[in-house]
Amino acid sequence: MMKKLIFSLVVWLIPFLILSQEMNDNFTERLSQEIYEKARNAYSQVPEFLKWQSENGYVKQRSLNANHVLFSWPMRVNSNYDDIPNYYMIQNYVDQTWGNGSSDDWRCSGRTYEGHEGLDINLFPFWWRMKDNDNVFAAAAAPGIVISVEDGINNDDNCANDGMGANHIAILHADSTITRYLHIKTGSALVQVDQYVEEGKLLCHIASSGRSSNPHLHFDVRNKNNDWIEPFFSTNPSLECNIRNTDSWWQNQKKFYEPQINRVMTHNSIPALQGYVNIGYNNSFCKNHENATTQNQFSAGQKVYVGAAIHDALNTDSLKITVTDPLGNVYITINKSVSTDLVGRIPRMYRVESFDLPVNAVTGTHTITLNYKYASWQDNGGPSFISTKTYVHYFTVGCTTNKVLISTVSGRAGHIVSNSISSTQTLNVGANTIYQSGNYIDLKPGFTATAGTTFKAKIRGCDYCD
Ligand SMILES: [Zn+2]
Structure with a gap:
């Protein structure tokens, strides 16, 4: 039976244009060349080590014969992020015309700001909520050795261009390229200095620590000569403005626009x-x-x-x-x-x-x-x-879908319409996690819900389950 009703539309207002704040979005800070030199000297054996790893089948993804490393996407969404799995948007690329006052990205557009030397990837939408909920990880873009971990600077909620340093992780790769992951969440580092990491290794959660306007990942790359790299490159010469390197450093480069x-x-x-x-x-x-x-x-x-x-x-x-x-x-x-x-x-x-x-x-x-x-x-x-x-x-x-657990929970729970999610997370007392799925909620081995946790499942017919 079709139901008719009158619905009210939200009034459409003319959106305000974002002015100077957009230009200064995601400001970060530069590290001196000496820091990179020091790291490379300290880890001068890394290329040999990774070559050995590759020859013995430990390095799965990249070829050591390439002129440079090839990256995978430096982010992963957490299994606790329900619904639609699109979770980021690119805010700024590397400024190609650093020093002349203008800001130009690799594709001859303006998606950057003056002097920006990395890739800023915003959590979107509700980036503060996503930060609080640990919805997104930074992930190693290529295999390498962790050379720097700082996650003790407690200003995750920063939104100002102030002087505090950023929590970060840095990885040295087989061709002496160094990648950095900045503005990470206090205490969230999952790796240690000297640790070998595979491509895709989860490194930490994303926050807004350091000189940062909002929760985002600043991912930057320096090659063995300490030159900044813009991993993006256009194959169309008329649309190519990357003056820093001559090809893409991505395994699968994302499009400039992703509608x-x-x-x-x-x-x-x-x-x-x-x-x-x-x-x-x-x-x-x-x-x-x-x-x-x-x-x-x-x-x-x-x-x-x-x-x-x-x-x-x-x-x-x-x-x-x-x-x-x-x-x-x-x-x-x-x-x-x-x-x-x-x-x-x-x-x-x-x-x-x-x-x-x-x-x-x-x-x-x-x-x-x-x-x-x-x-x-x-x-x-x-x-x-x-x-x-x-x-x-x-x-x-009209549903009541809250249930306070009285015992530890595991196994499959709930049935709804289509689609599904999985969880391996741990729910502790006081946690309040909402699962919303079309078909079922699959609590994988490793999922733990402590007694006293509130568990919510959105289910057709209003059943909930434990
Ligand atoms: Zn940045």
Whole structure:
């Protein structure tokens, strides 16, 4: 049975343009060349060691015959991050014209700031919440030896260009390249100095320590001559402005623009976060200006706010939001363009819509399906074409889905619609973790929930499980 109801749309306000703060976003600090020289001298045996590792089958990914290391993505999402697995956005590349006052990235665009010598990758959306929840790891981009670990500087929530040093980890690779991972979370280091790490080894969690405006990973690269490297490189000469090296240092280079939805969420009111957003926008990077207002359980008749975190969208891209009740009936459809006010591609945006649940809403798990229709992007300058991606989020109506555990828990738990998540995390007393999944929640070996933990599972028909 189709249900009709009147839903109210959030008023679309003209987004404010981000001014100087964007230019100074993610400021970091440079280390002296002496530090690198010292590390290489101290670990002069590393190339030989890694060569031995490679010859004996310990180094899996990279070829020692290459002119330089090849990197994999220096981040991994934690299994405790539910819903849609898009969790980052690139904010700044290496400035190619350091010293002349302008800021130009490897693709002859302006996605950097003057003097920036690394890659800034923001957690997105609600980066402070993601930081607090340890949703993202930094990961070794290539095999190597850990040469520096600092995770004792206690200013994870910094949002200012001040003088404190950044927590960081540095790795020396087989070709004497050094990669660094900055602004990491206090006490989160999972590796030690002198430790050999495989590519993809989880290093630490992401925070905002040091000279940093918001939780993000600053990943930078220096080659054996201590020259800064920009791992990104365009194969199209007319779109190539990397003056630091002559090829890509990635195994699989990501596109300059990655139009996508990072996440669909539900809220009990209009959330507040930094970035382009139709309402609830603030222009401060600082933690006290973020309010996620997340809610996944609602009552019949209540207003539901749907948020979509959008990354690299073109202003002419469009969203179609469909809401389905537990019986499979569509009762809300919302069609919107991404923006009618902004020009070009929008690095990050959080769009909010709202609707009122029927007073006789069906009890159980409701499904939000978001179809994102977008103009694709080709790094070689080729024509874009229209494509569609689908994203799903669940919320419940009229359910009680909290359960205080009275014993330790393991094994499979819960059944819902489609999709699934897995967890190997440990829940301690006082933890309050929400699992939301379409199909089932698989508690892998290693998952531990201490008695007294609150466990929430969002399940069709309102069952919860332990
Ligand atoms: Zn940076």
